[in-house]
Amino acid sequence: MPDYVETINLCRTFGKKKELVKALDEVSISIKEGEIFGLLGPNGAGKTTLIKILTTLLLPTRGEAYVADFNVVKEADRVRKIINLVSGGETPGYGILSVKENLWFFSQLYGLPSSVAKERSKRLMADLDFEQYANTRMSKLSTGYKQRMSLARGLLSDPKILFLDEPTLGLDVLTAKKLRNYVIDWAKRERKGTVLLTTHYMIEADEMCDRVAIISNGKILACDSPQVLKEDLRRTPIAKIEVSSIQIDFSFIEKVKGIIGYSETRNIQTGVTHLRVMVDDRRVFAEIESKLTEAKLKVLSVNETEPTLEDVYIRLVGKGFEEAEEKAHA
Amino acid sequence: MAVNTVLRTVKQAVWLGWKVDTNWADPLVFAIYYMVRPLAGLLMAGFMFYVGSTVVDVFSGEHFAFLLIGNSFFIYIVQIVMSMSMLIHDDRAHYEVLKHIYLSPSSLTWYILGRALNGVVNASLSLLLTLGFGVLIFQGILGLPIPINWLGIDLPMLALTMLLGTLCFVSLGYVLSGINIMTSRVQFMLSEYVSSILYLFGGVIFTPELLPSWGQTISNALPVTYFLKSVRFSILHQTGGDFQTSLMLLSLTTLVTVGISVGVFRFAMHKARKDGLIDKKEEY
Numbered sequence A: 001m002p003d004y005v006e007t008i009n010l011c012r013t014f015g016k017k018k019e020l021v022k023a024l025d026e027v028s029i030s031i032k033e034g035e036i037f038g039l040l041g042p043n044g045a046g047k048t049t050l051i052k053i054l055t056t057l058l059l060p061t062r063g064e065a066y067v068a069d070f071n072v073v074k075e076a077d078r079v080r081k082i083i084n085l086v087s088g089g090e091t092p093g094y095g096i097l098s099v100k101e102n103l104w105f106f107s108q109l110y111g112l113p114s115s116v117a118k119e120r121s122k123r124l125m126a127d128l129d130f131e132q133y134a135n136t137r138m139s140k141l142s143t144g145y146k147q148r149m150s151l152a153r154g155l156l157s158d159p160k161i162l163f164l165d166e167p168t169l170g171l172d173v174l175t176a177k178k179l180r181n182y183v184i185d186w187a188k189r190e191r192k193g194t195v196l197l198t199t200h201y202m203i204e205a206d207e208m209c210d211r212v213a214i215i216s217n218g219k220i221l222a223c224d225s226p227q228v229l230k231e232d233l234r235r236t237p238i239a240k241i242e243v244s245s246i247q248i249d250f251s252f253i254e255k256v257k258g259i260i261g262y263s264e265t266r267n268i269q270t271g272v273t274h275l276r277v278m279v280d281d282r283r284v285f286a287e288i289e290s291k292l293t294e295a296k297l298k299v300l301s302v303n304e305t306e307p308t309l310e311d312v313y314i315r316l317v318g319k320g321f322e323e324a325e326e327k328a329h330a
Numbered sequence B: 001m002a003v004n005t006v007l008r009t010v011k012q013a014v015w016l017g018w019k020v021d022t023n024w025a026d027p028l029v030f031a032i033y034y035m036v037r038p039l040a041g042l043l044m045a046g047f048m049f050y051v052g053s054t055v056v057d058v059f060s061g062e063h064f065a066f067l068l069i070g071n072s073f074f075i076y077i078v079q080i081v082m083s084m085s086m087l088i089h090d091d092r093a094h095y096e097v098l099k100h101i102y103l104s105p106s107s108l109t110w111y112i113l114g115r116a117l118n119g120v121v122n123a124s125l126s127l128l129l130t131l132g133f134g135v136l137i138f139q140g141i142l143g144l145p146i147p148i149n150w151l152g153i154d155l156p157m158l159a160l161t162m163l164l165g166t167l168c169f170v171s172l173g174y175v176l177s178g179i180n181i182m183t184s185r186v187q188f189m190l191s192e193y194v195s196s197i198l199y200l201f202g203g204v205i206f207t208p209e210l211l212p213s214w215g216q217t218i219s220n221a222l223p224v225t226y227f228l229k230s231v232r233f234s235i236l237h238q239t240g241g242d243f244q245t246s247l248m249l250l251s252l253t254t255l256v257t258v259g260i261s262v263g264v265f266r267f268a269m270h271k272a273r274k275d276g277l278i279d280k281k282e283e284y
């Protein structure tokens, strides 16, 4: 199968010399037809920037990008006919129009014959369970239903390539799952469409994507199927450690010899912090535990666990997503 | 771009504009925007003139007609320019749909034209209402003599003037749209400034000959001056220069405006893609 979306040494910088931000730094990826490809990375990694370039909203500073063999810079018109974009957490249309009217408007921007437009919006509304809101003003919809409508809008033009920029941002678990499954169905069974998805939810990348590229600071650090990426970590011991404090700065454990990386999730309700620690030798876990106890912390449990995509990220960067984001904001 | 794609885009934009305007939840805003505001402007100017001139006892019906026509047709201009100036901001920051229109196969340029045509229809409505109510109030109720022979209007000339003027002010709207794409949150200021300049120097309520010489120079460069002159020629048959010259100068300044608008808008679109401004969020 031919490569469907391809970038070659794509670079994009923002700002002037002193405060130059390299949003994309020599990014080369290729996505095959029919593939669901994920871009996984923390805030500010460059995910949206890549999507903007591929959807003709932004020009690259250097490098090339192709969508279905069309050059996104020079053949934007051809690209626009076969793509669509759905972004999470955005208004999906004119608040003052009804859901149905909005879908109609967008269908006409793509020149759908009116019977096709009507039939397709009806089906999408039914499939995504919001036909009861067809005549409701868009602004009255809740976040979850707005996002359903967003996805419907994106699929209405029956794109060959669908770009999804954090499509489940801020959604409840059930709605997120519904939308994910619908996209998988659309891509795999119904349409054989190609999907480029950005996310910073691990499960989303894991569940949906045939291949995942891990991106940080504008650079692609790794790219493969979730299985292969995790497989590479099989021999690296990883443990979940529960500590009964959410106040403390855990960075002191970095100093323990043999630690490869860690991430932390603080649960404010239970007052428990979940540490995920990756080490080069099992014996290091005991060392960490004693360091925590020395710091007068109560260690509730230490359990070895299977690698996830986040561990792949920790392995590459030495930190979990949240820590990387905190650092980026500091 | 294929002709039918263009037509479809324009048609859809007109439909959208209509939907937005007649949005049932806001009939009050609609009324204020298209009726009360323009009418208030006219009444204010009209009464000031009326009171002022009766005090010094020099009321002239001719002059009053000059003011009535100037004000009403100026509202037509402002309405077009204003609505086009708001468009980019509304679609980009408020509704967040600009990028979806941009990345569809329809072009933003034609979409804006459709919304502008919608603005033209609304502006025509405002114009007729203002003129109608103006005559009703000042002539019908207050009994002022307004020497307009409504049957004697030179319709072909008026039509030609309106056509040129509309082309010109829609182009000006494109200039403002372009500037709005490249900036954020200046849409109110921008359209206020532009319409104030046009109001002051375009001969709306007094002839530009009353301006100081530098003001006259500005006035001579503005298409609005020739637009209003030509309108007055065709309705009031007022003299003070000849009709042909006025129409020619209107055509010329319109041509220049169209040229500028094509340049500015193209530059804006290029810059928008270069800097990623199409989906720019507003910073507060």
Ligand SMILES: Nc1ncnc2c1ncn2[C@@H]1O[C@H](COP(=O)(O)OP(=O)(O)OP(=O)(O)O)[C@@H](O)[C@H]1O
Residues within 6 Å of the ligand: A014, A015, A021, A022, A023, A041, A042, A043, A044, A045, A046, A047, A048, A049, A050, A200, B275, B276
């Ligand atoms: N228009 C812009 N002007 C200046 N800097 C920008 C602009 N757009 C993006 N950046 C910068 O480029 C970098 C990458 O941003 P981008 O939005 O692509 O990240 P992201 O991976 O999508 O992050 P998030 O998960 O927060 O959406 C960031 O450092 C960001 O501040």
Ligand SMILES: [Mg+2]
Residues within 6 Å of the ligand: A047, A048, A049, A165
């Ligand atoms: Mg992003």
